[in-house]
Amino acid sequence: HFARVQYLIAKLRYWQENSPEPAGQFRHEVGAYFRTLEEQRTEDRALSRPPRPLWLHFAGLVLLFPVFLHGLAHNFLPAFIPVWITRRLKLDIEYNSTVKILAGLITFPLFYFLQYRLIYWLYDGQTALIYLLTLLPAGFFAWAFFRHQQRVLRYFRFRRSPEKEKLRARRQAIWEKTANLLAKKIS
Numbered sequence: 462h463f464a465r466v467q468y469l470i471a472k473l474r475y476w477q478e479n480s481p482e483p484a485g486q487f488r489h490e491v492g493a494y495f496r497t498l499e500e501q502r503t504e505d506r507a508l509s510r511p512p513r514p515l516w517l518h519f520a521g522l523v524l525l526f527p528v529f530l531h532g533l534a535h536n537f538l539p540a541f542i543p544v545w546i547t548r549r550l551k552l553d554i555e556y557n558s559t560v561k562i563l564a565g566l567i568t569f570p571l572f573y574f575l576q577y578r579l580i581y582w583l584y585d586g587q588t589a590l591i592y593l594l595t596l597l598p599a600g601f602f603a604w605a606f607f608r609h610q611q612r613v614l615r616y617f618r619f620r621r622s623p624e625k626e627k628l629r630a631r632r633q634a635i636w637e638k639t640a641n642l643l644a645k646k647i648s
Contacts, residue, residue, distance in 0.1 A: 469639070494632065501622050503622070506615075508625075533607075535599060536569075539565070540568075547564075573596055
């Protein structure tokens with residue numbers, strides 16, 4: 462993927478140097494396309510994916526929502542505290558991820574240990590161990606489920622959009638120009 466992106470960037474730079482007017486027009490078209498997507502509160506991925514039946518989304522939401530709630534309830538504080546710390550410290554953006562990781566290295570084991578001890582105190586060791594083993598996968602699932610539901614919401618916004626066919630046509634034209642650009646050899 463990285464090599465393809467670098468190749469495309471090289472092609473675009475070559476095109477910009479040799480044909481600045483068409484390249485500038487293409488850049489303007491792409492910018493207008495992404496501004497329209499932003500106004501519609503959707504993303505390019507929503508246009509590229511084939512439509513799935515509504516019942517499938519609803520069934521997934523209903524069946525997987527309890528697992529999402531379990532992951533969210535038991536991982537919210539250890540995940541939120543690092544974000545809260547970085548906001549309170551008002552660091553440069555370069556340090557945000559480092560501080561979040563370091564704080565997460567403290568909060569997640571600490572909260573998992575405290576939750577384990579609470580379940581151990583309330584029930585027994587075997588139940589506490591099973592609970593402990595579900596914390597991390599449930600947290601990852603909650604994060605992935607939340608991200609997926611955001612994408613689904615953006616897709617449904619696109620489906621309701623009166624400009625969806627225009628957007629698809631613009632996207633197709635941009636992809637065709639990109640494919641033509643990639644097909645040409647740089648001399």
